[in-house]
Amino acid sequence: MSRGETAESLQIAGPLQVGEPLLPERISDITGLGEFGVAGELTAAFLAAFLVGNLMLAMTGVAGPWAKRKITAAFTDRIAVNRAGPAGLFIIVADAVRLLSKENIIPEDADRPAYDLAPIVVASSAMLGFAVIPMGSGVQLADPEVGLVFVFAVAGIASLGLVMAGYASANKYSMLGGLRAVAQNVAYEIPLVVTGMSVVIFAGSLQMSTIVDAQTQTLLDLGIVSIPAWYALVNPFAFVLFLVANFAEVGRNPFDTPEAPTEIVAGYQTEYSSVYFVLIYLGEFLHIFLGGAIIATIFLGGPAGPGPEQLGIVWFLIKIWGVFMLTQWLRSAVPRVRIDQLIEIGWKGLLVLSFANLVLTAVIVGLIA
Amino acid sequence: MRFEPPNVTEMNEWIAVGMLAFVGLLIPLGMMAVSYLIRPSVPETSKRATYESGEVPTGGTRIRFNIQYYMVALLFLIFDIETVLLFPWAVVYLDAVESDAVSLAEILGPMLIFVAILLVGLAWAWRSGAVQWARSPFQVEAEADRP
Numbered sequence: 406m407s408r409g410e411t412a413e414s415l416q417i418a419g420p421l422q423v424g425e426p427l428l429p430e431r432i433s434d435i436t437g438l439g440e441f442g443v444a445g446e447l448t449a450a451f452l453a454a455f456l457v458g459n460l461m462l463a464m465t466g467v468a469g470p471w472a473k474r475k476i477t478a479a480f481t482d483r484i485a486v487n488r489a490g491p492a493g494l495f496i497i498v499a500d501a502v503r504l505l506s507k508e509n510i511i512p513e514d515a516d517r518p519a520y521d522l523a524p525i526v527v528a529s530s531a532m533l534g535f536a537v538i539p540m541g542s543g544v545q546l547a548d549p550e551v552g553l554v555f556v557f558a559v560a561g562i563a564s565l566g567l568v569m570a571g572y573a574s575a576n577k578y579s580m581l582g583g584l585r586a587v588a589q590n591v592a593y594e595i596p597l598v599v600t601g602m603s604v605v606i607f608a609g610s611l612q613m614s615t616i617v618d619a620q621t622q623t624l625l626d627l628g629i630v631s632i633p634a635w636y637a638l639v640n641p642f643a644f645v646l647f648l649v650a651n652f653a654e655v656g657r658n659p660f661d662t663p664e665a666p667t668e669i670v671a672g673y674q675t676e677y678s679s680v681y682f683v684l685i686y687l688g689e690f691l692h693i694f695l696g697g698a699i700i701a702t703i704f705l706g707g708p709a710g711p712g713p714e715q716l717g718i719v720w721f722l723i724k725i726w727g728v729f730m731l732t733q734w735l736r737s738a739v740p741r742v743r744i745d746q747l748i749e750i751g752w753k754g755l756l757v758l759s760f761a762n763l764v765l766t767a768v769i770v771g772l773i774a
Numbered sequence: 775m776r777f778e779p780p781n782v783t784e785m786n787e788w789i790a791v792g793m794l795a796f797v798g799l800l801i802p803l804g805m806m807a808v809s810y811l812i813r814p815s816v817p818e819t820s821k822r823a824t825y826e827s828g829e830v831p832t833g834g835t836r837i838r839f840n841i842q843y844y845m846v847a848l849l850f851l852i853f854d855i856e857t858v859l860l861f862p863w864a865v866v867y868l869d870a871v872e873s874d875a876v877s878l879a880e881i882l883g884p885m886l887i888f889v890a891i892l893l894v895g896l897a898w899a900w901r902s903g904a905v906q907w908a909r910s911p912f913q914v915e916a917e918a919d920r921p
Contacts, residue, residue: 546790
């Protein structure tokens with residue numbers, strides 16, 4: 406490429422680039438895969454998806470065997486894993502090997518195809534949600550206009566997997582757990598989506614990048630620091646509602662009744678062992694992180710934070726780990742609600758409050774604007 | 775000067791979404807393959823018995839289950855469709871308010887009526903005890919005692 410051409414392409418690249426290039430496009434640029442037509446596109450998209458998928462896998466790897474134990478231990482004044490590696494971090498490898506090398510015991514009455522498919526459904530549906538999340542530093546796989554609806558829809562698939570697991574195990578605890586899981590997801594899905602809708606009123610778009618961009622405006626200027634218009638600060642009521650509905654949707658304390666260990670052993674995962682257990686566990690952690698990612702994106706400014714823009718992904722990870730810490734805090738500090746209380750909180754409390762929030766937000770926005 | 779597309783290749787973004795779905799399947803399948811290679815298999819019938827806290831399993835699992843909660847499933851369907859219908863309204867709301875072409879009552883009114891109708895439905899379900907996990911026996915008796 407001659408010097409003249411480079412200058413020309415640089416000139417043109419400026420005004421034509423509407424949004425930031427997405428991760429697959431960047432990868433095809435860096436590697437030169439863009440020149441190979443459809444095959445190159447597919448390879449670049451695969452590489453980008455592989456990167457994002459494994460980033461999430463690594464995060465669940467740190468969260469599940471290590472961080473969860475350490476946090477719970479800190480709350481109950483213990484030390485937890487500290488033998489292998491610095492701060493016991495190598496327990497992740499040990500646990501992965503230990504769990505994968507367990508014998509896979511399949512109950513004799515299990516419905517085979519459904520029993521085997523359920524862990525895959527739970528794990529991969531949670532993974533798919535990350536496709537539209539803007540993680541900062543240019544790490545975003547896709548940015549469709551229906552982003553927010555897509556992520557809600559994909560996150561909802563997991564309850565199908567939970568019912569499959571609960572029914573196919575042919576175990577009474579699993580059956581109860583599966584039914585509880587679907588009742589809970591049904592009860593909290595509407596408050597979650599309706600509260601998310603009140604954010605759409607502010608942003609005027611379902612596209613994730615637009616929602617993040619809208620939060621970069623300044624809410625308050627305090628001289629030295631200017632507070633950004635993160636929707637958690639603009640509408641704290643919606644933020645709290647969304648947090649509560651989110652914990653119920655991903656089945657975390659105090660709403661972990663579908664797998665309440667003191668009542669129904671482990672709920673829908675009672676009969677799962679070995680790699681299937683790992684996959685269901687993986688799906689649950691991915692769901693916590695997906696919930697955290699949605700919260701970070703629509704309420705906490707996504708990858709926004711002090712410092713240069715390249716630090717975006719660091720801030721994003723800090724935010725979703727913050728949500729994860731909150732789930733673990735609640736796990737140690739808040740008692741579990743009963744299943745009938747859970748249903749009543751959902752249908753009689755959160756649903757009504759979320760509609761109140763939507764109507765009030767619409768009225769206030771209408772009157773101010 | 776003719777505008778050439780910038781150096782950055784434009785791709786259909788759903789390709790990447792599809793690829794993440796593929797990777798999302800590949801990772802569980804890969805873990806299952808690894809596990810298949812390293813795990814032992816010691817077949818034994820009593821091991822595969824349904825877990826009932828160590829007792830001998832009694833009765834089947836596919837029992838009849840309280841059907842009362844199906845009302846809530848119907849309610850969920852209605853509210854879910856309602857959110858689908860409300861999303862387009864939420865997207866255009868701010869633009870419509872700022873455009874001054876239509877009055878606020880015209881933008882807000884239909885949505886308020888829509889939500890109000892559904893909330894009446896919720897109130898009915900609430901009163902008739904549909905949005906409960908199960909009716910307690912006391913409640914049923916109390917209703918039966920009514921003149």
